[in-house]
Amino acid sequence: MTTLTEVQETRAPAAAPERGLPEPLPSAGAPAVQATRGSAAGTIEPLQLRHELREFDRFPVARLLEAARPDLHAQCVATMARARDYAERHLVGQVERWDEVASQDHDFVPWTAIDAGLPYRFLSMSIPSIFGGGNTGALASALFAEEIATADAGVSVIYGAHGLAIAIAAASLDMAMVSRLGREISEGERQGTAVLLALAHTEPGGGSDVEDVDDFKRAHIGSRFTRVPGGYRLHARKVFISNGSIARYNIVTAASDLTRPLETMRGFVVPSDAPGFVVGRVEHKMGQRLSTAAEIICDDVFVPEKDAILMADAGRVIDTTLSVTRGPVGAISAGIIRGVLERTLRYLGQKRVRGHWLFEEQWVTLALAEMVGALQAARGLYIDASLAGEAWGLASLARPLPPWVPAFLTDNRLVRTVAAHPRVAERARAIYRERVPDALLQRLVGHASIAKFVCSDLAVRMTMKAIEILGEDANDPAWGVEKCMRDAKLTQLFEGTNQINRLHVTRGLVKRA
Amino acid sequence: MPTDDVEMIRDLLRAFRKKRIEPEWDRLNVPDADRYGALWRELTQLGVTSFGLPAAAGGVELDARSRCDILLELGAASPALAFGLVGHVTALSLLAEASGGALPPLVAAAAPEARFALVGSVLDRAPGEGFRVVSNGETTLSGTLRAGLAYPDWLVVPAWEGERPRLCALRADDAGVRFSGKPSSHGLGLVPFGDLSLEHYAMRPEHVLAWPDSGRAANEADGLVTALLAGMAGELADRSMRYALERYQGGKMIHEHDAVQELTGPIELARRTLRTLAIAALSEERPGDGGTAALAVDLVRQCGLDAVQTLGGYGYMEDYRVERYLRDANTLETHWVHAAARRRAIARARFAEMAR
Numbered sequence: 001m002t003t004l005t006e007v008q009e010t011r012a013p014a015a016a017p018e019r020g021l022p023e024p025l026p027s028a029g030a031p032a033v034q035a036t037r038g039s040a041a042g043t044i045e046p047l048q049l050r051h052e053l054r055e056f057d058r059f060p061v062a063r064l065l066e067a068a069r070p071d072l073h074a075q076c077v078a079t080m081a082r083a084r085d086y087a088e089r090h091l092v093g094q095v096e097r098w099d100e101v102a103s104q105d106h107d108f109v110p111w112t113a114i115d116a117g118l119p120y121r122f123l124s125m126s127i128p129s130i131f132g133g134g135n136t137g138a139l140a141s142a143l144f145a146e147e148i149a150t151a152d153a154g155v156s157v158i159y160g161a162h163g164l165a166i167a168i169a170a171a172s173l174d175m176a177m178v179s180r181l182g183r184e185i186s187e188g189e190r191q192g193t194a195v196l197l198a199l200a201h202t203e204p205g206g207g208s209d210v211e212d213v214d215d216f217k218r219a220h221i222g223s224r225f226t227r228v229p230g231g232y233r234l235h236a237r238k239v240f241i242s243n244g245s246i247a248r249y250n251i252v253t254a255a256s257d258l259t260r261p262l263e264t265m266r267g268f269v270v271p272s273d274a275p276g277f278v279v280g281r282v283e284h285k286m287g288q289r290l291s292t293a294a295e296i297i298c299d300d301v302f303v304p305e306k307d308a309i310l311m312a313d314a315g316r317v318i319d320t321t322l323s324v325t326r327g328p329v330g331a332i333s334a335g336i337i338r339g340v341l342e343r344t345l346r347y348l349g350q351k352r353v354r355g356h357w358l359f360e361e362q363w364v365t366l367a368l369a370e371m372v373g374a375l376q377a378a379r380g381l382y383i384d385a386s387l388a389g390e391a392w393g394l395a396s397l398a399r400p401l402p403p404w405v406p407a408f409l410t411d412n413r414l415v416r417t418v419a420a421h422p423r424v425a426e427r428a429r430a431i432y433r434e435r436v437p438d439a440l441l442q443r444l445v446g447h448a449s450i451a452k453f454v455c456s457d458l459a460v461r462m463t464m465k466a467i468e469i470l471g472e473d474a475n476d477p478a479w480g481v482e483k484c485m486r487d488a489k490l491t492q493l494f495e496g497t498n499q500i501n502r503l504h505v506t507r508g509l510v511k512r513a
Numbered sequence: 514m515p516t517d518d519v520e521m522i523r524d525l526l527r528a529f530r531k532k533r534i535e536p537e538w539d540r541l542n543v544p545d546a547d548r549y550g551a552l553w554r555e556l557t558q559l560g561v562t563s564f565g566l567p568a569a570a571g572g573v574e575l576d577a578r579s580r581c582d583i584l585l586e587l588g589a590a591s592p593a594l595a596f597g598l599v600g601h602v603t604a605l606s607l608l609a610e611a612s613g614g615a616l617p618p619l620v621a622a623a624a625p626e627a628r629f630a631l632v633g634s635v636l637d638r639a640p641g642e643g644f645r646v647v648s649n650g651e652t653t654l655s656g657t658l659r660a661g662l663a664y665p666d667w668l669v670v671p672a673w674e675g676e677r678p679r680l681c682a683l684r685a686d687d688a689g690v691r692f693s694g695k696p697s698s699h700g701l702g703l704v705p706f707g708d709l710s711l712e713h714y715a716m717r718p719e720h721v722l723a724w725p726d727s728g729r730a731a732n733e734a735d736g737l738v739t740a741l742l743a744g745m746a747g748e749l750a751d752r753s754m755r756y757a758l759e760r761y762q763g764g765k766m767i768h769e770h771d772a773v774q775e776l777t778g779p780i781e782l783a784r785r786t787l788r789t790l791a792i793a794a795l796s797e798e799r800p801g802d803g804g805t806a807a808l809a810v811d812l813v814r815q816c817g818l819d820a821v822q823t824l825g826g827y828g829y830m831e832d833y834r835v836e837r838y839l840r841d842a843n844t845l846e847t848h849w850v851h852a853a854a855r856r857r858a859i860a861r862a863r864f865a866e867m868a869r
């Protein structure tokens with residue numbers, strides 16, 4: 001049997017960007033997908049989602065937000081537009097090929113994409129502006145996650161894991177650390193160097209256990225630190241750490257007393273060149289191959305005092321982190337749904353069967369409707385979780401001043417120094433506890449967990465469905481649909497498995513009457 | 514076949530798995546003709562590749578349970594190898610039925626050693642749209658179809674000659690046979706997938722046969738695919754439950770959590786019910802409609818998702834040997850089963866029956 005290299009495969013035409021084009025709102029009952037009549041004798045019939053399913057500015061909720069919180073609205077619109085610009089220029093058309101490369105070369109890192117993101121300042125976007133960041137709030141960050149995940153969930157997780165590390169520092173209210181990291185990250189962006197972070201929390205004996213405050217208390221963890229003059233000695237072995245092998249700094253959690261892990265937990269900022277820091281195995285994953293997950297070993301690493309993160313109340317730090325990072329996993333899942341939907345439409349735009357468009361068959365119409373419905377349901381949930389966070393969560397502390405206060409008043413060395421002072425951190429912790437007591441914090445975790453588990457379950461279901469629609473052609477990696485399925489499965493596992501997330505929904509949101 | 518013999522086949526296949534599949538597991542995820550060929554030769558020596566052949570051509574008669582268990586064991590060990598076997602057996606059954614029991618002479622001569630593959634779905638009762646036979650002086654076969662071909666020596670190609678369904682047999686290594694096979698990035702990685710194209714391929718007229726429309730081969734394939742899937746479910750049940758017995762989280766071994774029992778219980782149930790269904794399908798004399806395989810593939814895709822979930826992050830890693838079964842199940846769905854389409858067809862057929 002000869003191998004035919006000349007056989008031309010059907011390739012998706014590049015979708016024409018439709019950014020910014022005005023389009024009237026559809027009348028009631030119009031189909032959710034827009035079919036543009038094809039060119040010559042119908043070899044291609046491009047299909048795409050209508051604007052109100054793709055542009056934040058057209059989401060019904062955006063109108064309300066614009067009236068109630070014009071600052072947030074403007075931030076969301078701008079963030080989504082920048083993310084799309086980045087994705088279209090640097091990810092679309094590349095990621096499927098990179099995924100194939102990464103399937104063989106497990107150390108592959110899409111550095112071109114990461115470097116190309118530096119001018120967009122995505123790495124510093126969630127850091128408060130007084131510390132050199134973009135002050136991007138929960139909702140805009142989630143929209144960013146959706147937009148990038150639409151192109152590639154793995155790349156979205158590179159930014160997500162970086163954000164997770166920032167989140168745990170912020171949740172510890174260690175403003176000195178947020179300030180230091182923030183300045184270095186944004187300086188790196190200016191200089192063209194990616195200062196990536198990772199959070200190394202999971203360990204071989206502590207997966208679900210370290211995601212749950214009660215289970216943490218009896219978890220079998222092994223990462224520990226001891227106090228020594230001038231700092232700490234750290235012994236830790238962590239697994240599945242996203243960005244762990246490529247980050248400039250890993251934030252490594254450990255306890256001083258392994259019988260009381262929660263009470264004695266701290267975080268340590270470990271640079272990649274610290275003596276004793278070793279990257280172990282880089283995992284061979286089913287999907288999200290553009291984001292690496294690695295084993296991280298700290299073999300008697302010395303950590304100076306200034307690089308330790310005090311976690312005065314580790315339980316609240318963990319719950320606060322989960323309350324701000326699970327919503328974005330919901331958003332990544334929504335992005336995967338949109339990504340697989342857009343890829344399926346691209347496929348359907350050229351697929352004819354028995355003399356008609358496959359798109360015209362009723363079963364396909366039904367399946368597409370389910371996917372569009374899933375996208376909207378997922379969005380509703382992660383937007384809801386993000387808004388809950390904006391209104392009641394940690395983010396509400398990040399905006400102590402009204403938005404009309406000019407930047408030069410807050411963005412100066414004096415303000416930074418004051419904000420990073422340990423006394424201020426202590427005061428901030430007290431205010432945070434007052435404003436967000438434990439019960440409210442658990443409710444926030446509950447909202448975030450709903451978004452996480454429902455959206456990720458939907459993402460897996462919809463990607464499995466898309467595989468059914470493409471049938472035999474799903475096996476062709478060029479369509480990217482099977483990749484979406486492999487990518488989606490991870491969203492049910494990390495940031496707490498969906499089982500743990502379900503437990504947190506009931507814990508936070510159901511109470512005895 | 515007596516029970517002892519069935520058990521012997523099972524033991525032989527388990528030993529084959531231990532010796533030949535387990536050590537090579539990681540390499541059985543990319544196309545590799547030599548490796549596949551070597552494994553196949555051993556299967557042939559074990560006598561499990563000839564049950565599709567008529568006795569006259571050196572085939573072995575096996576009862577439903579034995580046929581089920583061969584595919585079940587092989588499906589658990591290597592779905593890709595089992596995929597090749599189902600394709601082979603179905604191609605031979607179709608050929609044998611089409612030629613009235615005995616195979617065409619050239620094919621018969623090659624059959625005991627050669628590997629056969631059916632182009633298109635083993636579950637179909639009529640040729641798909643891919644290929645056309647034209648006879649005007651010369652008989653030619655033309656068309657293109659996406660195919661997953663497990664390194665066959667012979668291709669069995671369903672085709673249409675005008676309105677008449679045909680079955681064509683041709684050597685896979687002939688110059689006019691073009692296959693753009695490349696690694697699948699999803700499942701059944703050992704098997705190359707791609708477009709098979711034939712352009713005015715000159716057929717020997719004696720190798721163009723009338724399509725046998727009894728549906729027997731499709732029914733047999735329905736049972737065999739279900740058995741293969743039952744094997745996969747069994748493997749997923751074993752792997753996830755073994756893991757759950759050893760993993761401690763949440764203050765106990767994870768098998769003690771309701772959440773984990775809810776994930777694994779259905780996988781165990783799938784293992785049990787699918788074997789029963791497969792044996793039932795293989796015992797029945799009826800035209801196959803792929804309905805059993807459709808039910809099975811949906812179940813096993815879900816089993817794959819749940820087994821990965823049971824292992825948590827470890828399930829997502831290739832080394833834990835669970836996620837590959839999920840990908841394999843997806844590829845079985847897209848290549849052969851098309852469960853939703855079969856369910857609609859089953860409804861249509863029943864409506865037609867009731868309307869009569």
Ligand SMILES: Cc1cc2nc3c(=O)[nH]c(=O)nc-3n(C[C@H](O)[C@H](O)[C@H](O)COP(=O)(O)OP(=O)(O)OC[C@H]3O[C@@H](n4cnc5c(N)ncnc54)[C@H](O)[C@@H]3O)c2cc1C
Pocket residue numbers: 161198199200201202206207208209211215239240241242243285293490493494495496497498499500760762763764767770771772773822823824825826827829
């Ligand atoms: C690709 C990848 C990237 C990751 N990135 C990071 C990262 O950057 N940083 C980081 O710190 N971690 C990271 N993780 C770890 C991730 O958060 C954990 O994998 C996850 O929390 C699950 O833990 P586990 O894998 O140990 O599963 P386990 O906890 O062992 O779970 C196994 C099964 O038991 C169930 N289970 C466990 N406990 C309970 C319970 N109490 N009640 C009911 N059911 C239970 C689970 O639902 C699951 O089905 C990553 C993981 C992966 C796979």
